Amino acid sequence: MPIRIPDDLPARKTLEQEGVYVMDSSRAARQDIRPLEIGLLNLMPNKERTETQFSRLIGATPLQVNLSLVRITEHQSKHTPEQYLNTFYQTWEEVRERKFDGFIVTGAPIANIPFEEVRYWPEMLEIMAWTRTNVHHTMFICWGAQAALHHFHGVRRYRMPEKAFGVYRHRIVRPGSPWLRGMSDNPMIPVSRYNDIERGSVPGELDVLIDNDDLGLCMLEHKDGRAVYFLNHLEYDNRSLADEYERDLKSGLDPRPPENLYPNGDTSAEPQNRWRSHAHLLFQNWINEIYQTTPYELERIGM
Template sequence: MPVTMPHELPARAILEAENIFVMSDERAGHQDIRPMRIAILNLMPMKVTTETQLLRLLSNTPLQIEITLLHTASHVSRTTSAEHLDSFYSTFDDVAHQHFDGLIITGAPIEKLDFEDVDYWPEMTRILDWTRTNVQSTLHVCWGAQAALYHHYGVGKYEVPQKISGVFNHRLTGAKSPIITGFDDEFLAPHSRHTDVHASEIEATGEVDVLAVSEEAGVFLAATADGRQIFVTGHPEYDADTLYREYRRDSEQGLPVPVPAHYFPNDDPTAVPLNRWRGHGHLLYANWLNYCIYQETPFDPAED
């Protein structure tokens, strides 16, 4: 079954061109089925790009998905038009009374700021607290993962000497979780961040298991035993050229950023990079939808 999205959403045309089946709100309303209600709190500056990347991964499932896009009311976006936000997004206050089967909280390019110095941190903490009661499972990505680990469990983040950027090899730790069903013992995934979290601090919570790590990039995946809190420090949703575009942007601004590691063929920045993480990205999101949401959520989310 497809992802249900507004007909005018820019991501729709992109996904249809890739032969990904999407459905309009009108057509979905004629199907006698309860779709999985998934919200996306999009904190990334290029919101249309992030929408498309996430919707692509969410589409790879037999379940029907109903998407609600959210943005923070306490921060004014400088890179996404007010028209786009007004047309396709809601704020937390708009949905705070609702229950969702799943929520994705994206990353944000603010890692070097202390959490309390982020202008929307009070709103963020309200949302994180709300997920405990109104969301079956929350998938936190990159800064979103760091923010949730800090708020819920007091796990700190640490600035690294050089940006962690590239496509890194990861291995499973041996901890058990349905979210890694079907994963290879070793797999690739992109990272792009200036800060890190420590596996020892995550394990010390007694509530969160580290599931996959990289010798070079650190923790990649962690989760609570009940699957209600998933933490992904990398970016399995990235397109093949996303790291290249970030590297070019930062280089043109004169920032001292490294060439993304293990990304360009032969480490040549003029070569065209290949997507070598797509399969595990799709598997991660399919497992999240199936094992953490569909198999666990009640027919009426308000009964949870």
């Protein structure tokens, strides 16, 4: 089965070229099954790229999925035209009465700002509380994961001596987790962050699923099965880290190249994708678990 996204969304052409089965609205309406309702709160500046990355992974499922693109209500994007946002996105205020089988909260490029000083933090507090009543399962990613860990569990974050930047081997801590079904013992995972979380501040209601002894925790799960927190970036495409590196070079920041990305460390070569299969496994496992456990009647979510 395919993913159902807005008919004119630019990501559609990219996904169809990659062989992802995308369904139009009329065909979806004729299928006699309840599609999964998945929401994506996109906090990244390049909305089109981020929605394509997540649609690529969500759309590989054999189930029918309705993907709703969501944005912060009052935040004005500097990188995405307002017309684009008005065409393809709903504000959180517009979806807050809805129920979702799954919901994703992305990262955001605001690593240097304390949570409480983020301009839209009051709305983030409302959204995070809302995920506990209107969403069957939530995946928080990167800054979104740090914010939720801080808010829900009092987990402390700190600034690392230098940015973790590259593709690194990680260790599967709980191979029996349904979210990690089929993964190898030491998957390669893209990392791009300045902050880490203090291990000693992680409370007992959280289980560590994926770890890296040098870079820090990668993935945690709430024991109640309602949320996972992924601190790195399996959703990244081949060029994500490379483009970030080249952007910083042009800005005069003198960054070091992302580790383990380029063949033989040659930054003039095309980056190699060493994580694609694990990205698909993670999201297929996530969608499968949602499908197996979510109520058939959407209105019963949260009850």
